[in-house]
Every structure is written in C-alpha cells, then in structure tokens.
Amino acid sequence: MRSEKYLPLFETKRARGLVLFRSFAVTLFVGICLILFYRVSNIPRDGEEGRWVWIGLLGAELWFGFYWILTQALRWNQVYRLTFKDRLSLRYEKDLPRVDVFVCTADPVIEPPIMVMNTVLSVMAYDYPPEKLAIYLSDDAGSDLTFYALLEASRFAKQWLPYCKKFNVQPRSPAAYFVSESPTGDGGGQSQTMDFMAIKNLYQEMADRIETATMLGRIPEEARLEHEGFSQWDSYSSKRDHDTILKILIDGKDPCSTDTDGSALPTLVYLAREKRPQHFHNFKAGAMNALIRVSSKISNGQIVLSLDCDMYSNDPLTVRDALCFFMDEEKSHDIAFVQFPQWFANVTKNDLYSSSLRVITNVEFHGTDGYGGPLYVGTGCFHRRDTLCGREFSQDSKIEWKKHNDHRRQQSVHELVEETKTLASCTYEQNTKWGNETGLKYGCPVEDVITGLSIQCKGWKSAYFNPERKAFLGLAPTTLPQVLVQHKRWSEGDFQILLSKYSPAWYAHGRIRLGLQLGYCCYCFWASNCFATLYYSIVPSLFLLKGISLFPQVSSPWFLPFAYVIVAKYIYSLVEFLWADGTVLGWWNDQRIWLYKRTSSYLFATIDTILKTLGFGETAFVITDKVADEDVSQRYEKEMMEFGATSPMFEILSTLAMLNLFCLAGTVKKVIMNDSIDRLHETMPLQILLCGVLVIVNLPLYQGLLLRKDKGRMPCSVAVKSSLAALLVCTTFSFL
Numbered sequence: 001m002r003s004e005k006y007l008p009l010f011e012t013k014r015a016r017g018l019v020l021f022r023s024f025a026v027t028l029f030v031g032i033c034l035i036l037f038y039r040v041s042n043i044p045r046d047g048e049e050g051r052w053v054w055i056g057l058l059g060a061e062l063w064f065g066f067y068w069i070l071t072q073a074l075r076w077n078q079v080y081r082l083t084f085k086d087r088l089s090l091r092y093e094k095d096l097p098r099v100d101v102f103v104c105t106a107d108p109v110i111e112p113p114i115m116v117m118n119t120v121l122s123v124m125a126y127d128y129p130p131e132k133l134a135i136y137l138s139d140d141a142g143s144d145l146t147f148y149a150l151l152e153a154s155r156f157a158k159q160w161l162p163y164c165k166k167f168n169v170q171p172r173s174p175a176a177y178f179v180s181e182s183p184t185g186d187g188g189g190q191s192q193t194m195d196f197m198a199i200k201n202l203y204q205e206m207a208d209r210i211e212t213a214t215m216l217g218r219i220p221e222e223a224r225l226e227h228e229g230f231s232q233w234d235s236y237s238s239k240r241d242h243d244t245i246l247k248i249l250i251d252g253k254d255p256c257s258t259d260t261d262g263s264a265l266p267t268l269v270y271l272a273r274e275k276r277p278q279h280f281h282n283f284k285a286g287a288m289n290a291l292i293r294v295s296s297k298i299s300n301g302q303i304v305l306s307l308d309c310d311m312y313s314n315d316p317l318t319v320r321d322a323l324c325f326f327m328d329e330e331k332s333h334d335i336a337f338v339q340f341p342q343w344f345a346n347v348t349k350n351d352l353y354s355s356s357l358r359v360i361t362n363v364e365f366h367g368t369d370g371y372g373g374p375l376y377v378g379t380g381c382f383h384r385r386d387t388l389c390g391r392e393f394s395q396d397s398k399i400e401w402k403k404h405n406d407h408r409r410q411q412s413v414h415e416l417v418e419e420t421k422t423l424a425s426c427t428y429e430q431n432t433k434w435g436n437e438t439g440l441k442y443g444c445p446v447e448d449v450i451t452g453l454s455i456q457c458k459g460w461k462s463a464y465f466n467p468e469r470k471a472f473l474g475l476a477p478t479t480l481p482q483v484l485v486q487h488k489r490w491s492e493g494d495f496q497i498l499l500s501k502y503s504p505a506w507y508a509h510g511r512i513r514l515g516l517q518l519g520y521c522c523y524c525f526w527a528s529n530c531f532a533t534l535y536y537s538i539v540p541s542l543f544l545l546k547g548i549s550l551f552p553q554v555s556s557p558w559f560l561p562f563a564y565v566i567v568a569k570y571i572y573s574l575v576e577f578l579w580a581d582g583t584v585l586g587w588w589n590d591q592r593i594w595l596y597k598r599t600s601s602y603l604f605a606t607i608d609t610i611l612k613t614l615g616f617g618e619t620a621f622v623i624t625d626k627v628a629d630e631d632v633s634q635r636y637e638k639e640m641m642e643f644g645a646t647s648p649m650f651e652i653l654s655t656l657a658m659l660n661l662f663c664l665a666g667t668v669k670k671v672i673m674n675d676s677i678d679r680l681h682e683t684m685p686l687q688i689l690l691c692g693v694l695v696i697v698n699l700p701l702y703q704g705l706l707l708r709k710d711k712g713r714m715p716c717s718v719a720v721k722s723s724l725a726a727l728l729v730c731t732t733f734s735f736l
Ligand SMILES: O=c1ccn([C@@H]2O[C@H](COP(=O)(O)OP(=O)(O)O[C@H]3O[C@H](CO)[C@@H](O)[C@H](O)[C@H]3O)[C@@H](O)[C@H]2O)c(=O)[nH]1
Pocket: 104, 105, 106, 107, 111, 138, 140, 282, 283, 284, 287, 307, 308, 309, 310, 377, 378, 379, 445, 446, 447, 448, 486, 489, 490, 493, 621, 622, 623, 624, 625
C-alpha cells in the first residue's frame, strides 16, 4: 500500500557553486577566443618564415579549445544523489526483487583465484535476503583451479556469512577484513574475539590451500576425487577448446543448503562457457551475454550487478542503495542502470599513475548525471535485466515489483543444468541478435560504454551514486606499461564508438541530451588528443632552440590572454583535484600521466583504430595484471615509477623527454655564451616555460633512463635509442 504522503526513495541535488563555476568558465572561454584571434590575425604571410609552424599551432590551439568545451559539458550541470534505504525496507522488505551478481574472471595467473574468491565472498555476504541473491562466476579461462577455489569458498561461506551477520562486520571481503588484527564490527566483546580468531584461521587455511594449488598449477588429488564437478574437465583440452562447464555449487532453492546457523545461503554458480578455436569468443562481452542467458534459467533476477573479479564489495548495503533508484514509485520508471564509482584499494597517497581517476569519479560523472546519467563502465553497475537485453523505453516500462517476484522451478537441478548448458554454447548466438541488439555489444574493447550508450539512446536514463562509504574497491595497475596499455584499450574503444553506428557525435543526437552527448564525445575524443599534444610538446621547444619566437612577447597585450588562460586553467585544475580528495603531488603526477597517455597510449590507439577501420588487425582485450613481483610492489609503495620493459610507447616518451632536455640545455648554453638572458626572457617567455615544464615533469623519466640501477629502470636500449633520436632531430633542426 502506498502511504498517504509519498516519500521518495532517492533524491537528486544540484551541486553548489555552479554559478561561480559557469562564470569562471565564461572568462576562460573569452581568453581562449582571444588566443585564437591572435593566432589567426598574425599568420605569417606566404613566403615568410614560420608560416606552416604557425598554422600548425593554430590547429593545435583550435583543437585544445574545442576539447576544452567538451570538458565543460562534464562540469556544467553536476548533481548528487541521496538514497533512503530505511524507506525502502519499510515499503518493500517482503517484496525485494531477486538480484543476480555476475563476476567475470579470465586468467588464474594474472587474476589469482584467492582474490576472485574474496570478491565472490564479499557479495555473497550482502545484507540481502539470501533466497533472492544469486552469484555467478564466469571463468573465461575454464580453469579447474578457479573451480576448486570456488568450491572452497562455498564451504567457507557457511561460516563466513553467519559471522558477518552476527557482528555486522564490514568490509565483507575476508582478505580486506582480516587486514586489521583485531575484530571490528558491532562488537560482541570476548565472544567476538574468539569467533574472530577461529574464522581468521579458517580463512587462512582455505587461502593456503587455494594459493598452493595456484602455485603448483594443479589441484590436490583428493579434492578431485571428492567432488564430481571436476569430472567436467575430463574432456577439457585447453582454455580455448572445451565444453561448457556449469555447476550450481549452492542451490538457494534447496532447503538443505544452509550455513552453520541454519540460515539459507545465496545461490552460487560456476560457469565456463564453451570455447572452440574456430569460434570467436568476444572477450568479456561474450562472457556477460552467456551469464545473462544462463542466469535467466536459474534465478532470473530482475536486477543484475556486474563486477570485475578484483572489485570486492566494501559495503554490505550497496544492493539496497541501488534498489532505491529502481523502486521509487514516481521517478524510477526510466532508470535502466545505476553506476557506482570505480575506486581502488591499492592506490598510494600521491597516486603516481593517477589511476584512481578521481576527477572523473568525483566530478565528471556527476556532470554526466546531470544530463541523463553516467556511462556504464563495466563494473559496479546494477542493471535492469530487461534493458540490458535490449528493451526500448516506453511509458509502460515500469516494473510492478510486487507482482513479478515469483520464480518457481519444476525440474531437478540436474535437468536444469543440462538444459541451461546449451545457452552457453559457441553456436547458440548464431543467427540471433545477441551481441548486437541484445545483451552487451560485441566488437568494441569497451563493450560496457557502447552498451550503456545504446541503452540511453533507447530512451533510458541512468543514475550515478557515489556514496561516502565506497561501495566497491578494485585493483589499479601498478606499473607504467600496464597503465599505458589499459588507457590504450580504453581510448581505442571509445574512439571506435565515435566511428560506430552508435556514435555520440551523430546517432545519439536527439536521443540523449546535448550535454551528455558532448560528455560522451569528451571520452570518445580522448585518442585524438595525441596530435595536438605531440605538436605542442615538440615544435615550440625546437623553435626555442633555434631562437624563433612563436608566442607573444611579454610587452605585447596579447601576452595577457595566454597568461590568463594558462594560470587560470591550471589553478582551476589543481583546486578541482584537491577538491576531489587528491594531494598536490598527486595533481602533479596526474599532469605527467596526462602527458604520457596523450603522447603514447592515445597515439597508438589512433593508429590502431585507423588500421582496423581499413581492415587490418583485430580487436584485442589485454587483461590488466592483478599481481606484481615483490620488488615491483615495493617500488610501487615508494611511488617510484616502474618502467622495466622495452616498449614502443617508452621509446616515444623517452625521445620526447630527451628532446626537450636538449632544447632546454641548448638554450641555456646560448644564454650563458651570449649573455642574452634578458632578451630571451622578453621574447620567448612562454616557449621557455613550456619547455621547462616539460623537462621538470619528466624528471622521473630521466632518472629511469640515466640514473637508476634497479630492475624497474628504463632498459638501456631505450635510453640509447631515444637519446640518439632526440639528438638527431635537434641537430638537424638547428642547422636546417
Ligand atoms: O576475455 C575476457 C577478458 C576480460 N574479462 C574480465 O573483464 C574484467 C575487466 O578486465 P581488466 O583486465 O581488469 O580490465 P580493466 O581495464 O581494469 O577494466 C575496465 O575496462 C573494461 C573495458 O575495457 C571493463 O570491461 C571493465 O569492467 C572495467 O573495469 C576482468 O574481470 C576480466 O576477468 C573476461 O571475463 N574475459
């Protein structure tokens, strides 16, 4: 029954200070226009020196100006959300919907099973009626190690879940919980301490068994004999060639599956979809679609949560938060998904690789939310099942939660499993709309973003919920090559979306709000930033070396707009970064990574996308490592940049760094020899500043190239090649 006075389950609030921000943005816009006017009106005439360079600079500045406008769309209309879980309980506790959680893993070596189990256990322990919760683990490696680990976890859960409930502990990932030496939670004093020690030992024993098996690469013989599930590996030949392996480890419907307190347990399912070398498997999108189908037979939750295997739940109440957005009587009918931020458990204080993406998380996504909702970013996202399967929005899309809650099943578990297996076979999708109209989209390295966009284009909205207590915590990459590769995948995927059928630049026009369209473009144009950035970080420095000025002199009135834009833009970015809980050094690191991404990841992403469009090359998904060697971890903790491998990306970064170093050194030498410091100051302040900042920002790179001795240093070959290349460019250019 609806109470007389309707009380919303969630609220949306405008961010404060938007007027101030907008006024500031307008002044910056004027500054940018003045700069462009200066460039256009001062183009050297035909035949005059520097005409083409000047036009190039104009191009770069036009690009930066255009891109800046896109970034404003992500800030213009920020909103914040609040939920009322108590009202949800009051109104719906008996009628809560079924929720299916999908956890994807793909490789037991770089995604250790014990980490995956912690994710699984953390969601099994959600504060949610267990008969309405089902957890599915998709294993794209089809590894019996992961299955073994899941079997162990299903046993451990029988103790872990009652413990969590009894003392209301959090987080409910055992590994994260046991980091603290003493029990936390709604203390039970002496009795909790004993329980704590007991459960901690149990966890440790389980972890040891799983880790030993992982290390040896095989499971203990007695485990194999004990559980019939392993027989499914009899016909297994490799991770790319095997039958569907499907096992319901805990059947929530079975009255016998209970924890040590006799309470029901959530359903737990292991799935390794069929793989054959002749059938392309479509990476995570393929795994997710198999999960959608398989789960529809087993539990068919109306709400689906997708999680990466390293993203444990940090808050047992998150499901209820998400449901507030789906179950509000007045405002929920058009919400298709609720995205939680991706936060990371392993980010160091000053976030050397800027992998926490804190500005995106704490600022930009709130901006997208003001225009119809955030992007779907693959993990920590709750979907309505029907919208994920391609349903269009219409006025009657509202779910009657109280009606639709029944899911009975007639067959035996065995029959059910056999019948369901075919849904995960390689051929099932042939001649269907899966991967296209239905489920997650195929063929894009960021299957999540393109899927979310297509849902929004069908008239749906999404919501962004960024609560005080972080809902999920994952693992960020811990070395520079990993960071650059991850960003290459993302920027490449986003760029492909721009060129795809669902392009935010045209297809989305009129289907989503303009602000959101621009916001999507901001990410989809990530890759294209490489050209302007490369130009700006090479050409002015070379001309500095040659003594040719490309920017206004200090005494010129045109100097002012440059000075204003530079100073205002960077102060703003620092303030925003600090506001998003960053540190000053973290901001500085962010600037460095900004440069590195743009000059390497984005460049390669652009090249690869163009090649793919022309028909060369294939889409790939390079999985991010979730483990690191001991010494690599130590350097990471100390915030020492990790290179340690040869890579074409490093060659570019190092060449750029050396080039700027030579240009600066050459200029300094000239100054000393000619005693011309005043003149240079007067005529080329901005070029000196640019080159100088590029050198300072690259200090860790010079250290890695020239000074460091540890294993994480830049390989010698890169140092030699890049120095020679930079030297060659500088000398040829000076004598040209
Ligand atoms: O063939 C594959 C490849 C990957 N995965 C899983 O996909 C998840 C994400 O992979 P990861 O290597 O951790 O990539 P990230 O860059 O950290 O992931 C981000 O970006 C991806 C898109 O590029 C999204 O799918 C993710 O949800 C999002 O967290 C992991 O759980 C993997 O196990 C599969 O299931 N099958």
